[in-house]
Amino acid sequence: MTTTAPATSPEPGPAPPRRPGPQSLVFLAGAVALLGVFVLGIARAGNWLAPSVRLQFRTLDAAGLQTGMAVKISGFSVGQVRRIVLQPDAQVLVELELRDPYRSMVGRRSRAELAQLGLLGDSYIAITPDPAAIGQPPIGDGETLVFTSRPDIDDLLTEVASSRIPLQRAVSSGLSLAETRLPRSLDELDRTLVASRRLATRLEADTRRSSRELNRTLGATRALAERLEDRADGTAADLSALIRRLESTETQTRPLLLQTLRELSTMASATNRLVKTLNESWVIELIERTGEPRGERGR
Amino acid sequence: MGAILTPAPRAAVSDVPIPTLIRRFERLDGRLVATVVGTGVVVCLGFIELLRSPLQQLSRLTIELLAVRALLFLAPLLVSLLLLLRDGPLLLADRRPPGSWGPDLLASGLLSVVLLLYFMAAVIITASLTLNQGDLVGEVGFLIGQLEPARFAAALARAGAYGGICAAICLHQAWRGSSGAVGMAARMARSLRLGIGVMVCLDLLWTLVVDPLRMGGN
Numbered sequence: 001m002t003t004t005a006p007a008t009s010p011e012p013g014p015a016p017p018r019r020p021g022p023q024s025l026v027f028l029a030g031a032v033a034l035l036g037v038f039v040l041g042i043a044r045a046g047n048w049l050a051p052s053v054r055l056q057f058r059t060l061d062a063a064g065l066q067t068g069m070a071v072k073i074s075g076f077s078v079g080q081v082r083r084i085v086l087q088p089d090a091q092v093l094v095e096l097e098l099r100d101p102y103r104s105m106v107g108r109r110s111r112a113e114l115a116q117l118g119l120l121g122d123s124y125i126a127i128t129p130d131p132a133a134i135g136q137p138p139i140g141d142g143e144t145l146v147f148t149s150r151p152d153i154d155d156l157l158t159e160v161a162s163s164r165i166p167l168q169r170a171v172s173s174g175l176s177l178a179e180t181r182l183p184r185s186l187d188e189l190d191r192t193l194v195a196s197r198r199l200a201t202r203l204e205a206d207t208r209r210s211s212r213e214l215n216r217t218l219g220a221t222r223a224l225a226e227r228l229e230d231r232a233d234g235t236a237a238d239l240s241a242l243i244r245r246l247e248s249t250e251t252q253t254r255p256l257l258l259q260t261l262r263e264l265s266t267m268a269s270a271t272n273r274l275v276k277t278l279n280e281s282w283v284i285e286l287i288e289r290t291g292e293p294r295g296e297r298g299r
Numbered sequence: 300m301g302a303i304l305t306p307a308p309r310a311a312v313s314d315v316p317i318p319t320l321i322r323r324f325e326r327l328d329g330r331l332v333a334t335v336v337g338t339g340v341v342v343c344l345g346f347i348e349l350l351r352s353p354l355q356q357l358s359r360l361t362i363e364l365l366a367v368r369a370l371l372f373l374a375p376l377l378v379s380l381l382l383l384l385r386d387g388p389l390l391l392a393d394r395r396p397p398g399s400w401g402p403d404l405l406a407s408g409l410l411s412v413v414l415l416l417y418f419m420a421a422v423i424i425t426a427s428l429t430l431n432q433g434d435l436v437g438e439v440g441f442l443i444g445q446l447e448p449a450r451f452a453a454a455l456a457r458a459g460a461y462g463g464i465c466a467a468i469c470l471h472q473a474w475r476g477s478s479g480a481v482g483m484a485a486r487m488a489r490s491l492r493l494g495i496g497v498m499v500c501l502d503l504l505w506t507l508v509v510d511p512l513r514m515g516g517n
Contacts, residue, residue: 042448
């Protein structure tokens with residue numbers, strides 16, 4: 001009866017559109033922002049935003065493998081396991097996701113193996129780097145790596161059990177050897193130590209003597225060097241004084257020399273003129289004439 | 300007169316949902332968010348304390364991860380219960396035929412999802428602050444990164460579904476129950492009991508059947 005009331009009651013008209021209060025809007029916006037933060041955080045952790053390459057390997061046993069487990073190169077996390085699938089031939093196909101910057105470290109010779117952090121730590125897939133891959137074209141998407149399985153603990157225990165008897169034998173023979181040879185070796189060692197101590201004492205005395213001689217030589221050398229230094233200082237002072245004196249003498253004599261040279265030049269020119277005059281004078285002519293008959297007479 | 304009393308079917312479909320959604324979202328106020336955040340902080344602190352002292356879990360990261368992952372699993376149930384306690388009486392006072400419940404169910408589901416986000420933010424920040432070693436932002440980023448995408452999406456979906464189921468239980472009780480103060484009290488008690496029971500059963504079903512099948516490993 002009352003349930004049908006809203007359908008049959010008269011309605012005054014369409015209500016004016018309302019909006020949620022500002023507080024509700026703020027909280028709604030906050031929720032949207034939180035959702036964004038969560039999605040972004042999960043995407044970052046899952047490397048959804050970074051480019052990556054998918055590799056795979058096959059194994060006969062999926063024990064210890066888990067989706068999401070880390071993939072490491074040299075102990076550094078470079079990706080994670082994406083998918084583990086049982087194949088129709090009962091082999092296990094494991095798909096890895098490797099972050100793109102580390103792609104160049106993996107090559108055709110890289111191997112994947114299941115490793116564990118410590119004795120009780122998390123398991124991870126360790127990929128051995130391929131140094132030959134550096135500089136080569138990077139490994140392609142979907143390529144298959146070789147998987148090296150970890151030794152089984154049962155096999156290890158069997159091997160340890162089988163090696164127990166040879167080990168015991170080796171230990172007992174080692175003990176007997178030690179019993180027979182060890183005292184002799186210790187005596188030899190004692191003797192060697194005594195001789196070494198004697199040698200060390202002698203070497204110490206010699207070294208002390210040599211150091212005394214060396215000290216004395218060094219003192220004499222130092223005194224000689226000081227004397228040479230003094231002498232060099234005196235010689236340098238004398239040379240300086242001599243150079244100064246020569247300079248002053250040159251300064252004083254330069255005008256006198258110039259004047260003398262000028263006078264000599266004047267005198268030479270006067271002598272030249274005199275000689276020329278004499279040559280051209282009648283006395284020379286007379287002397288020449290008087291000289292000619294005498295010569296003819298002599299012939 | 301009869302034509303005036305009978306609303307046009309097109310108008311009834313297009314006008315009713317939006318005001319209902321708005322009316323329901325107006326109740327998303329500081330008190331509700333504070334209640335959810337406070338619950339998250341208290342539950343997280345209690346969980347961390349439980350792991351630290353009686354269980355002697357010493358690894359800081361283990362404690363944080365256990366707290367955050369366990370509370371991500373419990374969060375849909377907790378926030379839906381809080382929403383049931385808060386909005387249940389409001390829905391019980393509104394008698395409507397099942398055909399008009401859609402907007403209310405949608406609003407309850409969305410509110411439950413919104414509250415789940417606040418709850419998880421409170422849990423993660425509390426875990427980071429309680430066992431912090433200096434780098435709070437890095438720690439928060441690390442903990443968010445440890446949330447598995449499938450489980451996070453499942454938690455959001457479960458929160459939405461539980462919120463809608465709570466609203467459906469309340470609306471069903473309001474539609475079928477008797478009127479009057481005593482009737483209202485009885486409806487409220489029945490709704491709370493039914494709501495808690497159904498959600499716990501659904502969570503148990505999820506834990507036992509769906510979760511191991513869909514996400515329980517390889």
